[in-house]
Amino acid sequence: xxxxxxxxxxxxxxxxxxxxxxxxxxxxxxxxxxxxxxxxxxxxxxxxxxxxxxxxxxxxxxxxxxxxxxxxxxxxxxxxxxxxxxxxxxxxxxxxxxxxxxxxxxxxxxxxxxxxxxxxxxxxxxxxxxxxxxxxxxxxxxxxxxxxxxxxxxxxxxxxxxxxxxxxxxxxxxxxxxxxxxxxxxxxxxxxxxxxxxxxxxxxxxxxxxxxxxxxxxxxxxxxxxxxxxxxxxxxxxxxxxxxxxxxxxxxxxxxxxxxxxxxxxxxxxxxxxxxxxxxxxxxxxxxxxxxxxxxxxxxxxxxxxxxxxxxxxxxxxxxxxxxxxxxxxxxxxxxxxxxxxxxxxxxxx
Amino acid sequence: xxxxxxxxxxxxxxxxxxxxxxxxxxxxxxxxxxxxxxxxxxxxxxxxxxxxxxxxxxxxxxxxxxx
Numbered sequence: 001x002x003x004x005x006x007x008x009x010x011x012x013x014x015x016x017x018x019x020x021x022x023x024x025x026x027x028x029x030x031x032x033x034x035x036x037x038x039x040x041x042x043x044x045x046x047x048x049x050x051x052x053x054x055x056x057x058x059x060x061x062x063x064x065x066x067x068x069x070x071x072x073x074x075x076x077x078x079x080x081x082x083x084x085x086x087x088x089x090x091x092x093x094x095x096x097x098x099x100x101x102x103x104x105x106x107x108x109x110x111x112x113x114x115x116x117x118x119x120x121x122x123x124x125x126x127x128x129x130x131x132x133x134x135x136x137x138x139x140x141x142x143x144x145x146x147x148x149x150x151x152x153x154x155x156x157x158x159x160x161x162x163x164x165x166x167x168x169x170x171x172x173x174x175x176x177x178x179x180x181x182x183x184x185x186x187x188x189x190x191x192x193x194x195x196x197x198x199x200x201x202x203x204x205x206x207x208x209x210x211x212x213x214x215x216x217x218x219x220x221x222x223x224x225x226x227x228x229x230x231x232x233x234x235x236x237x238x239x240x241x242x243x244x245x246x247x248x249x250x251x252x253x254x255x256x257x258x259x260x261x262x263x264x265x266x267x268x269x270x271x272x273x274x275x276x277x278x279x280x281x282x283x284x285x286x287x288x289x290x291x292x293x294x295x296x297x298x299x300x301x302x303x304x305x306x307x308x309x310x311x312x313x314x315x316x317x318x319x320x321x322x323x324x325x326x327x328x329x330x331x332x333x334x335x336x337x338x339x340x341x342x343x344x345x346x347x348x349x350x
Numbered sequence: 351x352x353x354x355x356x357x358x359x360x361x362x363x364x365x366x367x368x369x370x371x372x373x374x375x376x377x378x379x380x381x382x383x384x385x386x387x388x389x390x391x392x393x394x395x396x397x398x399x400x401x402x403x404x405x406x407x408x409x410x411x412x413x414x415x416x417x
């Protein structure tokens with residue numbers, strides 16, 4: 001019998017059997033042995049893996065105190081010195097996925113201990129970690145638990161035994177954005193023509209360069225009573241107060257920001273600038289309302305077309321910005337405005 | 351909550367999945383036109399916003415370019 005593989009396992013408060021959202025604020029704790037998913041991991045590994053410690057942390061705590069969580073877990077893992085660190089599976093749970101991804105990345109890059117996690121491809125934790133670690137691809141909910149656990153174990157075994165790990169499709173992990181040269185049987189021109197012929201005959205073929213696909217969102221219901229509605233102005237055109245106080249990047253922006261327009265009739269020349277690095281800034285520098293139409297919106301507000309322009313506008317720079325970031329900013333801006341009682345959004349893009 | 355996108359490039363908006371779309375003037379000034387005098391430009395901007403408000407109050411079942 002081989003030596004058992006010593007595993008430290010990270011789970012959130014829910015999978016740690018502490019509680020639901022009401023317990024999401026709890027700071028990390030560690031307990032001996034496996035809990036829930038950890039037991040299943042031991043079982044599915046044929047008891048080859050032994051979960052020696054389970055670290056449990058509330059989702060909100062993890063999201064709000066990432067640095068504390070990372071240093072807590074790093075210290076603990078250093079002391080225990082396990083053979084393997086496992087986190088999740090987190091499925092589509094965002095806060096949980098971010099915690100799993102961040103912890104796996106930090107442990108892999110700082111302690112050089114093999115790590116594995118599992119989550120849904122759209123989990124925000126994916127972008128944090130996929131370049132550094134193997135993330136087994138799961139469905140969006142715990143219905144996919146068994147496949148997630150066996151997938152994590154298979155990848156972990158290969159890592160531990162230093163066996164070659166194949167491409168993302170054959171191994172079931174999320175593509176890491178790493179390109180490896182491989183020798184194909186046929187030269188490129190031949191493969192391209194083969195693919196084209198198959199495509200023309202409606203036969204199945206597999207592209208060598210997948211084009212990103214975008215999610216379709218069902219249209220939101222319209223505003224029923226526009227005269228009573230609060231409307232927000234949003235832009236990806238990078239219109240920011242002079243000096244770009246939050247330093248939104250000209251390319252691949254890492255954030256979105258919001259600024260007050262309360263009491264302003266228009267965006268004044270010289271008081272705003274264009275942070276966006278992908279279009280000619282002259283027209284909007286001359287008159288920022290050409291990208292963020294505050295002056296015209298104020299007139300419509302005064303005429304009673306709608307009740308009110310929301311007191312702040314939201315802005316980011318949409319220039320070579322990763323689609324995943326753009327989706328996240330959109331989601332965050334939407335949630336924020338909804339919480340502020342806004343009923344509709346006018347978004348301009350450059 | 352509905353959102354309407356004013357963009358000079360509706361085909362891109364359709365590709366990325368925007369649902370309510372208004373055709374803007376140009377990439378560097380989607381809601382303006384530096385060749386017009388200020389009054390005419392403001393009137394143009396207002397018309398675009400009025401269209402946008404119509405889009406926000408119209409029920410749609412699929413991606414729609416409000417032209």
